[in-house]
Each structure stands twice: as C-alpha cells, then as structure tokens.
Amino acid sequence: MRLFISIFMIYLGFQLLSANAVEDFSVIDKPNDNGGAIVVSWKEMVAETEKNFFYQIMIAEQEDGPFYPLEKMAYPLKGKGFEVKGYNKEGEESTLVVPNKTYFVKMKVLNGDKSETTVSESEIISVTTKGNFFAFNKLNSFLILIFLTVVIMCFIVYAQRNPHKLFVRRIAGLDAMEDALGRATEMGRSALFVHGLRSVSEIPTIAAINILGKIAKKIAEFDATLRVSNWDPIVQQVSQETVKEAHIEAGRPDTYKSENIFFAAGDQFSYAAAVEGIMVREKPATIFYFGYFYAESLLLSETGAHTGAIQIAGSDAFTQIPFFITTCDYTLIGEELYAASAYLSREPKLLGGLKGQDVGKMAIILILILGTLFTTLGWQGFSKLFWPS
Amino acid sequence: MNFLKKTLPLILAFVSGWLAITLEYIPHQNSEATMASLTKGLIIIGAITAFMGIYGLFSLHYLKIKRRSEGWGYSTLVIAGFMIMTAFGIYNNGAFMFQPQVEAGGISWIYEYIFNPCQATMFSILAFFIASAAYRTFRAKSLEAGILLVAAIIVMFGKVPIAGLVSEHIPEVAQWLLDYPNMAVKRAIFFGVALGGISTALRIIFGIERSYLGGE
C-alpha cells in the first residue's frame, strides 16, 4: 500500500512537472522605485518539451478578481525579475500600477496550441506597492558624490589659507614661454597674444587672462612689446587692467601702452582676417593663443607658422587642438590650460578645484587597476561595487 | 538691500542645487512629481529668458548706429534682417501670432533661401582653410605631431570607401584605431570632463564661483 502510494505520488509529481506547474513563484514590490512597479519571479524552465507552452501573468485589484491578463510570453524566457508597470482592463487603454495599492497576482501556463487551455495555475500572491525614500541601488554614486564634495571643498578651503603650499607639476609649454619671450627681445620684435572667442565669465577666458598677466610681467621686465588682440570689448578692458598691473608689478608702469591691447574685430572670420593682417605686417617673434577657439584657429596658426614665429597655444577646445599641435611649437592640451592658470595665478578656487580633481583621478586610477586585477584573477566582487544602477 | 543683491542669489543657487541632487536619490512618487513640475517650470523660464536675446542684439547695434561707430552700416543690416523675419513671424500667414504657427509662408522662404545658404556656407569655407593648412603648415615637427599625422591619414583614408578599392584591411585598421586606442583616450578625457564638471558645479552651488552672475 505504501509502495503504491509513493509510486502514485511520484507519478503525480511527474504529472505536475510535465504540466508545467509554476515553481518558486514570488511577487514583490519593486525596491528603490516610485511605487509604480511589481517584480514577478518564478523558476526558470529549461525542459525541451516546454516550448509548446505560454506563460501569462494575471493581475487583479481584488482578491476574487477580475484578473487582467498581461502579454503572453513564449519559451524561452527569463523567470527572474519580470517588471509589471501596467495592465489593460477590458475596454480601457491601459492602467498603470500605482503606489500604495494592493494587487493580487497569479501566473498561468497555457497550452501552446490553438485551444490555449490552462494547463496549470499558481497560487495568488498579494503585494502592496510603495514608494521608497532612498535609492539604495545608487548608493555607490551617492558615496562618490559625498567623497568628491568633501575632497574638492576641503582643498579649496585649504588653498584659501595656504595658496603657495599646494604643488602643481611643471608644464612644458609654460617653460617654453620664457625662452620664446627672450627670443622676441633679442630679435627686437614684438610678441602677440591672441584671445579666444569666449566671453569674460567663461573658464578658458579666465585662464587665458591669468596667463596673460604672467606673460605681460615678463615682457615688462625684458622691456619688449606685447600686442594683445581682442574680439570682445569687455575682455579687452580686463586685459588692459591685467597688463597694466603686470607693468606696475615689474616696476615699469611707464612702458605700459593701452593701445597695444586692441580690438581687432567682433566676428569670427573678420577677427581672424584682422589678426592675420597684423601677423603679416608686424612679423611678431612669438605668438600665443590662449582660450577657447573655434574654426578660426586654423587660419590664425597657419599664418603665424608662415611668418616664422614661435607659437604656443593653450585651449580646451578639443576639436581644435589637433590643428594647434600640427602648427604650433607647444600646445597646452585641455586641462593643462586650467592647470597652468591655477599654477600661475594661485587663485584658491582654481588651485583647490584642480587638486580636488587630482584626488578624484587618483581614485579612478586605483579603482581601475584593482578592478582589472581582481577581474583578471576571476573575482568580480570588487568591480561590482562600482557598477552603475 | 545688500542681502537681496549678493546673498540671496547665492542662497538660491545653494538651495536649488541641493534640491536637484536630493531629488535624484529619492525615488519616491512625490519626489518624482516634484522633479516633473520643477523641470517643466525651468523649461518655461528658459523660454521666457530667450527673448533677452533681442535686447542684447539691439543694445549692441543700436549704439553702433547711434554713435556712427565703425561698421555701423552693417548694424543696420542686422536690424533689417531681424525686423523682416519678425514681421513675417507676427503676420503668421494671416493668422497672426496668437494662433498656432501656419506652415509655409515668408518664414519658410527666408529660412530656406537665406538662412540656410548662409549657415551652410559659413562652415564649408573651412574645407578650403584645412586644405591650405595641410599643404603649407601641417608638419611633423616632433614625434608627437608625427604620430598625430599618421593616425589622421589612416582615418582620413580608411573612412572613405575608396580605401576599400586598395585593400580591405585599411578600413579595418582605421576602425581598430577608433575602437581601441582612440576610445581609451576619449574615456580618460570623459573621466576628466566629469571631474571638472563636478568641481565647477560644486563651486557654483557653494557660492565660490560667481562669474555667471555677472559683474558685481
């Protein structure tokens, strides 16, 4: 009798299995969301015969129905984490899952043939949706935010107190600047400083003006001539102030001439044409391009190269940098421009920001090296800490 | 008064900055709804401030004309272009400006036959400039410039179909160059751009960077 029963049970179990009972069926409120989704999971089915079945999730607002069917899913399918965000009631377009509401979910297995008879059905599980107050799946991003905020702000505060204690490496283009100015003095020719086409409040222009101050001071010491071309009247005014101050600092206020900081033209190509005219006529020994440049960079640096001048450029306009590299003797690339400006001006917000970003970069380098190392050794756990949500 | 002029904008920048950050990490439905209405509000603010462009344009060119300063004649053309286009905009093919925009009409014509050729031509001029610079100045003055030029030539040649006539491998080499070494550098630059952007944003939120507010 016992044997009979157990054989019967095995037979029943086999029947159930082949009838595709839904196993490990679970329904939960989606975590880390606005309460607008339900996550349905069930055991993934792998058997060959199950190709002929459809799986269908049914959802209801009351326990006794009516149950609204979702789209039929054919084998093969993923049984993990199927998200339900809405369903269609009869005669209505679509209804969204809303927060703070209880839903009743079950799952059906349907025959794959035309009859679509129900083969088996899971139990009904109820779930109440709710919105969450913190996205734990974004915890890594949040911690990085806190880390960067603390590091950058600390460095800025530190730089305000000790602007000269923070170390910034030498930048090749800056070293070359002095030689180039010396050369201009020896040859008895002028130097030309060309501003980029951005307004005075923007970072590349601010950086350019900081560098201009340094150049002007050297020029005043060498007693040479510096011409500065501008396209914006406000940039022109600020540049005049900067150069004047540099002359005073160098103890040569008498050699400052405001007409050397001139307005060339207000629009892109006319600006290029006007500055080119100066290059051809005056043949400056050294030409500097600092700031944000657009397509005019090509016209300017080509003419400059032809007059035989030493050219030094610095720009964060990545599309123009290739042209500067092939036409100029030295080019400050991207962030090097900001670094040069922070290095020369020692302005706390620039210097602190630069150092803070450096710490960020160091952290990224370390994470990448460790992540690559561990992954190569076959352990992904470390790199998974930094995966996006 | 000093509070209103100097401190209030900094407080507002701080509050709205942290509000945006906080909302990003709260997935709750009320946070989502707040974000939706705030962003919608900012779209409207953005649209309304766009008209400030007229003031900028007019104050610059009106002064030039009034003072008869150099090139003032060109300024009259700017204003003429503006007036003609605006007139068509208000007229709206007879429906006037309080009805939805009517298709075709003067605006489309000016757009297609004046605006379009001007804009398209301005940037195509650069093809000539690049050719001239390529002939006269693009020199491998250093190892670095040399590497740059070689990579440029490979991409320039490998990306046009004529390379396929010479050898199938040239486009593949160009593609490899873009997919791996180029990609690696651009990724490193992305890290730098992100850190730079975050640093600037933090300086704005904490009121250290104030240049966007204009001169004091």
Added chain:
Amino acid sequence: MGMQMKFDLKKLFNLDRRIIYLLIFLSILIPFLVEFDLPIKANKDVKNIFNKIEDVAKNKGHQGSILLSFDFDNASKAELEPMARSLLAHAFKNNLRVIAMGHWPNGVELAKSILNDLAREFKKEYGEDWVYLGYRPGVSILIINMGKDFKSAFQTDAFGKNTKELAATKNIKTINDIDYVISLSAGSGGIEDWVVYGRSKYHFELGGACTAVMAADFYPFLQSGQLNGLIGGLAGAAQYETLLGRPAEAVSGMRPQSIAHIVLIFFILFGNFCYLIDRFYLSKRS
C-alpha cells in the same frame, strides 16, 4: 644645391592660398561630373542601428514607435539630412510610428521639411503614423522631464495639436514607452545630453547619428553600450543608404569625398616630404 633647394621650397610653400583653394574646389567638382562606382560597406556601428529598427518593426509592428531628435541645424545639414532621410524612410517602410522633436531651435523648419517630404513619399498620415513635437528649451531638463511625464514636456505638437489626442503619442506616458530613440546630433545639446540625462537614467535604447567632427568622441559610449550604434558623418550616411538599398545624396557624395581626402593626404605627405628634405640640408650645412 641645398641653398637652391631651400629657396625653391620657400617659393613653393608661399604659393598663394587662393591657388590651393581652387585646386580643392576642382577636386570636389570634377568627381561629381565623372561617375564611377565605389564599394560601400557598412561597419558594425551603422548596422546595429539598422538592425535595431528592423527588430522593433518585427516585434511591435505598427505599435512600435521610434523617436528622432533633430538636434542640428543648417550648418551641418549636409551630413545629417541624408541620415535623417534614411532613418525616416526605414521607419516608414516598416510601418513604424515616428515621433520627431528637436533640441535646436534653428533646426525646426529643416526638420519639418524633411518630415513632410518623406511622409508624402510614403503616404503617411500625420498624427497616426508620425508627429512632430517641435522644439522646447532646456536640453537636459527637457530630457529629464520627458522621462518623468512625457505629456507635460510636450503638451502640444509643433502645430498646436494636443498630444493626448494624437494616435501616435496617446499611449506614451514616459520616454520608456518609446522603443528606440535616435539623436541626430551636431554639437552640444545632442547625443551627450541624451546619454547623460536620458539613457543612463531611464535605460531606454539609444542610437546616435552625428557629424564626423564629433564621431571620434563617442566611441566610449559605444563600448559601454550607452549608445547601441552610431552613424558618423557623410560616410556613415552613405553606409546606411546602402544598407537600406536607397542610395541618395550621401552615396553620390562619396566620390568627391574620397577624391578630396586623397588630395589632402597628398598635400600633407608632399609638405612633410619637403620639410624633411629641408631639415636634412639645413643640418648638413651646419
């Protein structure tokens, strides 16, 4: 000899720019007049976009919709208009719904004329098969708004019609209800913003079509999957036209493009060859 050579080179390089301008103009015009065939082979990034549209069509049919964001204006229409036309033709041919919009105010009229053209060609009905939502300011803010509440971002289309009443937009609650988003981008306010504020936040499928100037910058997005495909420059447009079997401006533009590139490469090589000889003689003399 060295001196003589150097002198000649100087002269050669001081060749009036205008002569070079003329040469480059001819290298564009002549290949237009002389017809010859070029083998155009689509690369994987272009194919990915093509296949994604085919997939949406296969799985969703007319209920499938793609969003085309016209983030460019006349300045780069030479490169992006052929792409826009091919993508639209592809979607219309497969009976997908097209929702168009744009982040660039100066591109509105251009987008309208391209959409009207293609809709007429494929006999598509406005509202049912396609809609044009027009321009809204804000870029990043607009994208975030579209992800939270699509109908608040676009209450009406570009012609003042309510988006709740248009068949193509009626069922779209957030941007996630759109099957595929493609940004046709010519600068800031384009692919980058779609990636940062859209795709990485809301996880919809995003494809990119961009000018060649920007193309090299987007390879990290391709490798990380933040972009599923990329059509870069006129060459990319020609590849898409070939895949679609609908050769147009981009394919015929490949002749002058190829020749002009070769002329330019010759210029660079010739210039550098002379530069090296010049340097060689200079060092020998000293």
Added chain:
Amino acid sequence: MSNIDTTTIATSKKSDFLVFAIFFSIIIIVNAILLGSGHLKWGLEGVGIMMGAAFTISLYSFLYKDNPLFKMAEHFYVGVATAYLIIVTWYSVILTDVIYAFRDLTKAPFSSSVFWQMVAIILPTLIGLLVYTRIIPRFAWMSKITFSIIIGFGSGLAIPNLINAYILEQAKPSMTALWTSAGGFEWNAIIVFIGVISTLIYFFFSLEHKGAVGATAKVGIWFLMVSFGASFGFTVMARFSLLIERVNFLFHDWIPLIK
C-alpha cells in the same frame, strides 16, 4: 578702436572693387541665362535659388579677401537668426505651454488642483520675466535671482548624472579581464587599459613627470596623439562634406551642371 580695420578697407577699395564688380556682373548674367533657358522659373522658388546662390557666393568671397560683401551677408544672417529663435520659442513654448495652457485652465471648473496648475505656470513665468530687469540698471540685480535658480539647479542635476554616466558607466567596461584561461591575453583590452591609465596620468598635476610617472605620461601623450589624429581625420571629413553639399547646390540646383 585701432587702425586695422581702416587699413584693410582702404587697400581693398581700389583694385578689388573691380574684381567684385566683374564677379557680380557674371552672376547677374548667369541668372539671366538660367531664367532665359527656362531652367529657373520666375517665382518664389526660382528667386529663392538665385538669392541662395548670391548669398553663398558672397560668403565665399571671403576666400579671395575679407570684404564688405562677406560682412553684409554675415550681419544680415545674424539678424535673421535671432528673430528665428524668438519666433520658434514663441510658437512652440510661450503660446502653447503658457498662454494656451493657462487659457484652458481658466475654462475648467475651479478646484485646488487647477489652482496649483495655474501656479505652476505663473510662477516660472514671473521668475523668467525677472531677467528683463537687466534693462533698468537700478533693478538689474533682480535678474540674478533667475540666473542663480537656473544655473544652481542645472549644476545640481549635473553632479549625480555625470557620476553615473561618465564615471560609473565608463568604469564598468574598463574593468575587464586582461587574460583568460580560454583566450589567453586579451590584447585589445590591454591596449584600452594602458591607454586609459596613461592618459589619466598625463592629466594628473600633483606629480612631476619623472621616472615611472614620466614614462607613463609619455605613453599617455602618444595615445593622446593617436586620438587627436582620429579627430583630425574626422574633422577633415566633416568640412569636405559641407563643401560637397554647397557645390551640389551651386552646380545642381542653381547651374545645372551635375546630373
């Protein structure tokens, strides 16, 4: 102002005037022939194409020399562009999202939800309008309120999204196995790894470029140059594409030379 503009204009007046006069009489003759032969029809489209060709050629005249024609076309275009931006903003946002949306709300029966929707339109409109206080210097400070809200909120939004899209999403595919037992060394992954790290080191400003750091930075600059070369090649491609389109316009739409 400086003397540069005047000198260029003075030298361009004599001989160049003749060049431009000849040039433009040729354009007029070409247009006349095109009209006479029936290729262009006198009408909105025909005149449009002739206008477009005239503007195109005016702008190309810069290639010969910076000249008034170029500047005239450029300035007219600036005016048209500003007006166009405003027209688009008016019809697509102000009219629909502000005026129409508000009108519809006033028609609806009044409720607290309607009230808040009205506030959601009025408040941003007022904040936006504050920008116009810039016109009156005494109240110009009020415009700072608008700027600080826009820029502050934008900065706040940028931080988490930059971390997510540029740092986390980009770091994930960088941390792959460089060696697998099945495939041996993954050379491409190794190249990417070296490229990313060495470029980051090049842009690292807290260490002097000496020794190992210097060597890595050197590798970084080679990688940078390859990448700039790629950008260079693509930029060239883009500029030529634009020229191709213009040549197609001039010699297909205007003068029927290209089939």
